[in-house]
Amino acid sequence: MNFINRLKIYVVSIVIFMQTACSGFLEKEPYDLVPEGYFNTQEELESFLTGTYSLIMQTQFYGNYYILYNAGGDDLGFFQRSNAVTSIICANTSSSDMYITSYWRILYEGVNRANVLIENVNKNVEIKADIRKRVLAEALFLRSFFYFNLVQGWGDVPLRLSSTQTVTGLDIARTDREIIYERIITDIVNAIPDLKRSDELTHTGMITQSGAKGMLARIYLFRAGEHYRQKLPAPETKQIYFEEAKRWALQVRESNMHGLVTPYSQVFIDLSKDKYNSTGIRESIWEAEIAGNNSIVMAAGRVGNIVGFGSAKDFSSIAELKNLNGMANPGYSYRFIFATLKLYDMYEAEMDTARGNWNIAPFEYEHDPLAPNPVIGRKYYSDKRPDGLNQVDGLPCTDETRAYINNRHTRSAAKFRREYEVVTPKDKNFTPINFPILRYSDVLLMIAEADNELSASPSDLAYACIDEVRSRAGISPLTGSGLSKEDFREAIKRERAMELCFETTRRWDLIRWGEFITNMSNTLTDIDKSEWSVDHKYASNYFKITDTYEYYPIPIMELSVNKSITQTPGW
């Protein structure tokens, strides 16, 4: 027994020695900051908020993939390459689509970053209350914004309202989208009073009261049209959704902080020029902030380079040209999206040159046939050269005379133009062009649309709103035209197409109107027309879709590890 006792004492003392003497030696902490010691100052809160915003401008979102591959598949534009890329826009996707997968991933990364911030924002009550409130409001809005994008894309999705803490128990089922709608609407409504007003900011990169209200209107309208893709009859609450959409959009209008800029093109020139509402009229309400040329900080994007217009020749490697701006070096663009005949014809029918000649390239840059090829002028398609425009930046503007080229009406989408960039040297692939998430003209058209749905026939308010947009574009107002409710609805749809094409809203508009599949299929007849360039006939493959495409596929990467989630039928 004595021996056993001694042994016990010996073993116990060894264990104590190990636990104490070694614990110091074995205590190794990372050389980084840890959350436990963070969120204690205003700077730290703002920094984490910046990190949460950051996701919207990255490659997987408005920086590149989303605006091209995911949201680009609509009836106004097509992928201008015969080599299809596995993606929504090429109508050949599957659950292993990397663009869809990374979009899903970045949205949930955003949800989690927002959740971390929401949980820690009040950690240090010494920080001024109004700052904590504003940061919380922005975080709540951003989380809701990420969820709205998830619901738009996938319908029912997993809903996480607290940050992920453990590596186990992460299986999560899809939550009914109505529950998510309720939640995100409540959160945004609660956030609005604590957000800054648009006139308090000198930029448009962060969410303001107007931005949040406009987004609420967008959410309500999409919710009102949800039943189409669910193959359900319109819900009784549909009218309430229109009322809410109208109410929130109207508040933006009644704030008297926003207006429309003339000419239309100035909005997009500002985006390229790194300016914010330079005319003083706050048309642009919320933008994804993108800057620089990626030479040092990775803050640039591909707007204008993949979707948009620039030179078909690249001057970024030519020393004497790369630091030039304007016509001399319009920047390189892949021009992956070309406008369909449908969009072209809409502008032609309304003689809408302000928007038509901005959104669809009216000219080609003309190059010196001797390499290296600087731009020597613009060659306009027939009837597209504005009267009296003979030169730009000292370079001549001439007319394209070849009939077969003039007859090809499938031309590059040109809403985002690299020519106006001011950042030098111009990079071949990366641009500083911000992406417009919400514009005032969209808000006006939402008021008009919602109001029309609530009325037996178009009201004065509805006419006023749509005409504000139309008159800025220089086309005839509809007031007094005596349209029926249905005609007015169609007018709104056309107006939205002409005003907002290539701004990633069209696909969702078509889905919420229940006409995505029909409109896509109808494009096939356009492709047979002689105005549709023979070189672009391959695009017919990109319009052959089934109603499966009303949703994105749940990524295989999620399905394979999340046992509780189910795939959307059809995928």
Next chain:
Amino acid sequence: MKLAQMKLFITTVFLLITVVVMSQINVRGVVTDAKGEPLPGVNIQIKGAKSGTITDLNGKFGLKVDKVNDLLIFSFLGYQTKELKIDQSKPMVVILQEESLSLNEVMVVGYQDVKKRDLTGSVAKANIDDMIKAPVASFDQALAGRIAGVNVSSSEGTPGGTMNIVIRGNNSLTQENSPLYVIDGFPIEDPSIASTINSNDIESIDLLKDASATAIYGARGANGVVIISTKKGKVGAPVLGYNADFGIQRVTRKIPMMDAYEFVRLQEEIITPADMASVWGYYQTYNEKKYTREDYRNIEQFDWQDMIFQDAMQQSHNISLTGGTNDIRYNGSLSYYDQDGVVINSNFNRLHGRFGITIQHKKMRVYLATNYSKSIYSGNSPSQSSYSGMNNLFYSVWGYRPVTTPNLDIYSLVENNTDDGVDPSVDYRFNPIMSLNNEFNEKHNTYAGYNGFLEYEIQKGLKLKISGGYTSDIRNAEILNNSKTRGGMPTSTWKTNATFSNSDRKTWLNENILTYQTNIQKKHFFNGLLGMTMQESISKFYSMRTILIPNESLGMAGMGQGTPSTINSTFSDWSMISFLGRINYNYKSKYYLTGSFRADGSSKFSYQNRFGYFPSFSSAWNFTQEKFMRPVKHVLTTGKLRLSWGVTGNNRVGEYDTYSRIIIQQVAWGTGTGIYDVFHGVYPVNNSLSNIGSIISGLPNKDLKWETTAQTNAGADLTFFDDKISITVDWYNKITSDLLLRASLPLSSGFASAMKNIGKVQNNGLEFTINTVNYQDNKFKWTTNFNIAFNKNKVLELSENQQSLLTNAPFDQNFISPNYIAKVGYPIGMMYGYIYEGTYKLDEFNVSNSSHILKPGIPRYVSEANTKPGYPKYKDINNDGIVDTRDQTFIGRGDPIHFGGLTNNIEYAGFDLSVFFQWSYGSNILNANRLIFESGFSRRSHLNQYASYIDRWTFENADSDMPRVSSSPSNNVFSTRIVEDGSYLRLKTIALGYTFNNKLLNKIKLSKARVFVSGQNLHTWTKYSGFDPEVSVRNSALTPGLDFSAYPRAFSLNAGLNVTF
């Protein structure tokens, strides 16, 4: 037998009576071995009598005998039994000859040396003499096929590449499965350490395979342990040695590509007739000549493989010096190895020096050694870019077109960075010659180690050994991409850019070991050890990049003129404290018992999970020592049975995986697909580039704990016919639980992966080693070694009742669907995808309006609404009429069924010949190259294809089962179409040497001289269509056997000499 027993009994009784009566004679003496070392514990018996004695610790004995004519029998395990007449006139000097050389081989096990016959665990010794005959850079490259159960392979043929050594199957799914290296007592986890050791310095390599052997390394022993002992000084006059060899290497094979004619014929199916006739087309009218397909027969054209492969030189030199007295002995060496790669502009060279000194002073022994190696690796990896496969070298080498269109000078292909005919927005093809010749990518690894020990004998049998070591591992990388390279071409974002990085890891170790040995009545032998070790490692990493460098002609020196870009700094550290003990017991060298225990504490785990406890037990029985085995002694010379069980661990996770971290992230990290990337925190509000936000870097797991492996081993060591044949057989069963796994998480958690303790894996298998001496006389000796190992691997459990774990081994952004699966009940690393059933044939379609409509009831690929004849057809496993992700299944196995080696050594009249075969049987290879180069990849124009694609489906060749040219998404999935048999038998090494005889050498004052020629990778028998079946460019337990743009393997022919002065 009964009668015999009765006789024995009667005789014994009779003898007992006489002993009492007779007077006695004293006999004294000493028993030694052949070298004169006293042998304690030798059994001495008077023939025919029961009485006897045992020699003491000094080999001395004394006993009384009855008759002068008595015979004494001296027996001792491992030595030949001797019968001698007594000699009472003087102390007898008895020399016992060793019975079996192999059983007396000293095996180095953890913290101790043990004779093979005393081993209770499974430990194998590598035959250094054989291995050194292979003309390779480091020992690990010669290890494959040498030892049963040790699977050694390389991912590709890169010069200086690290070998993947897996002992008894993969335990861990996503973490390192490489063994622990213990170099002169210093444990190192990084497998790249192997290339810092000069093979000529190695005295012995011992591989600890079962848990009884490895458990003493506890926390880090689960993957087996490779113990490397370097040469120590030898007593005597200075001996100077010089070894040199020179060699030439060449690729073992090229992949046949389409020639110009076939290439143009293919373009007809990709490019519209209008475009073929246009200014970008092959059938244009140029210089008033209308070109046709026939014009491309026997036209001047390029074979790009010929242009990037070279006959590469290889040389090595080694100088060694050893000598000393009993008190001070020294050993030093200096070596240089230089190997050009078979791909231009790749090279590996290494300078290595070491010096060791042993000082013996009374009861104290001191050893000090220093070791330095500097390795330089040049050249980019051809396969390691995973965002876009197009950035990998062989995409451009194979894909670059052999001819241009008639209006372009064919030499413009070689002279320009890119091919004018290729759309750079969708195709990143880059002139591979231009890029290779201009890329500068050098990695300098400088490794310095200082270690030593002090051993003191406190009292007889009790020794204290204090050892310490310090290593410094500094790695610098310099990359310069100038304007003529893929990464710095004028159209790239960064233009000419340079990166410099420095990683610096310092590790120190202290070990304090007390050993004691004793015996009771010279029958019960005990030895044991107790110890405590501490180790700490601190790493620092810095990297910086500048871009837009104005003067690229300055090389790296001009880096400072560029615009500063990304700058990184990362620090990390870890520490371990361990306590260990072991007891060995044997009874008369017949029955053995061993028990060991180790407790390891690691800083990588949080407080409550910090310590892991690793016990082991083993036993052995030398059954041929038993009397009843005597009758078969002439056949079965020795025999031993072993049985062991033990637990080992694995802590190879990140230093801080238990912590959540806040980082200020400037750039996104990762492959760019956004799936496993860490997104950055930049949001340039108001165009402010400095608005960089903080983010949470990853999901921590506070509950992380040790991965543990419990292993049972049963083995036998047998020798027959006086050791002419020796056989070792082992059976083992390993179960690894709480696997440390970088597990994919549901992306909806906000994270793509996290470190988890997940599930269970089982490995069991059989290993055989047979060594035979086929013939031996004074002139001629022929020996053979054969080994084979079978390992069965099985997933027993995954996390949270998950049934399968899908993984994508990434190589290109267009192929991100899972291509590997680990499923409960099946081996890990199984390939995953569709079953290929050939192409859709014409009779499966109805024709209307000249378009083909698939007949009802024939399944189509899910996202391929308009299936056409010639498209790939996959098995609709669930018979739902649509081939979709639910129809994926196992399509291949990553791990071999068995592997091994066969060595024959022949010595005759000064000549020595060694012929070594190595094989691996039963694994598959996922040949991803064929997804791009045997598919008309997405109708990509001007992209050359493998010559095998000539047989593709066309309306003229409608029976073909090779898919037609199309951009169908069904072409871009993993299926049995690209899974190939990866079995191979390789004639790995032949070495023929001649040693000059001494008479001749004495005249020129040399003590030894040998000249040799040798060849490596001489021939490989395989069905595999790629460069080489030993390939795995994304090597991990989950993703073995993927081939994409792998560095080809070289065959080499060397000649050299060894001289000793």
